């Protein structure tokens with residue numbers, strides 16, 4: 001059986017179109033332009049690409065983009081001062097600091113300095129607590145994107161067995177909370193899980209978010225299961241020529257696609273949904289800040 005390929009690129013384009021519609025209504029009906037501030041410290045090449053794409057897509061959906069690119073030597077105090085200015089800027093509805101930050105800066109301190117109402121990454125401890133207790137929160141973008149694709153594919157997720165491989169604060173843990181919120185039976189698996197293959201084999205839904213290239217082989221997948229691959233790993237691709245690289249996920253795509261009922265590819269699966277959901281979260285934050293009705297279908 002060949003799996004259905006869940007096209008994250010097309011799904012993300014659809015989310016962006018919905019966001020653009022809400023933005024134009026906010027402008028026309030209320031004279032409000034949602035604004036997103038993205039802060040990058042240092043020169044990590046992958047982060048520079050992500051930040052550039054965030055700015056470009058923010059403008060494409062009609063929102064205001066405020067990009068702050070800071071030198072790698074920026075101190076934590078200087079960064080906190082910028083966050084404070086953005087927290088108090090009424091034209092900024094969403095703020096994020098691109099991760100990872102340089103070693104001399106404490107990421108948690110920075111994240112928790114962001115006004116939770118403007119925390120469009122959903123990483124602030126208040127939003128983590130709200131999500132964990134089933135209350136209205138800002139929801140982390142990558143897990144939100146995975147949830148949207150799963151709901152679209154399955155309709156209801158109620159009663160399904162879900163295994164999340166990986167326990168990071170930005171993907172694994174919030175993903176598990178969202179699946180629990182949709183009434184899945186959820187297992188979080190990690191490097192110390194006994195019998196990882198057996199655990200994964202029981203799942204109707206597998207979300208792989210470990211950051212280890214092609215770690216999950218097809219024979220771990222229950223026939224017909226849905227595989228959501230969050231991994232983005234750059235590995236050597238000698239078949240493309242000397243020194244060439246390619247992107248692969250945490251799942252071995254070829255063997256998993258033979259067994260799964262549906263699967264997200266890498267690239268073109270979960271990745272594009274991350275930025276689309278960031279734009280969705282910015283519109284949501286803007287509506288909440290102005291006491292306006294929130295867009296439907298763009299949050300959990």
Ligand SMILES: Nc1nc2c(c(=O)[nH]1)N[C@@H](CN(C=O)c1ccc(C(=O)N[C@@H](CCC(=O)O)C(=O)O)cc1)CN2
Pocket residue numbers: 050096097098099100121141142232247266267268269270271272273274275
């Ligand atoms: N503050 C944050 N930092 C980071 C986050 C985040 O959500 N907030 N997530 C990642 C990086 N990221 C967005 O920031 C991100 C990663 C990947 C993609 C994407 O579209 N990937 C493409 C492939 C792109 C490529 O060729 O490299 C795909 O999978 O198709 C978008 C955003 C860490 N930091």
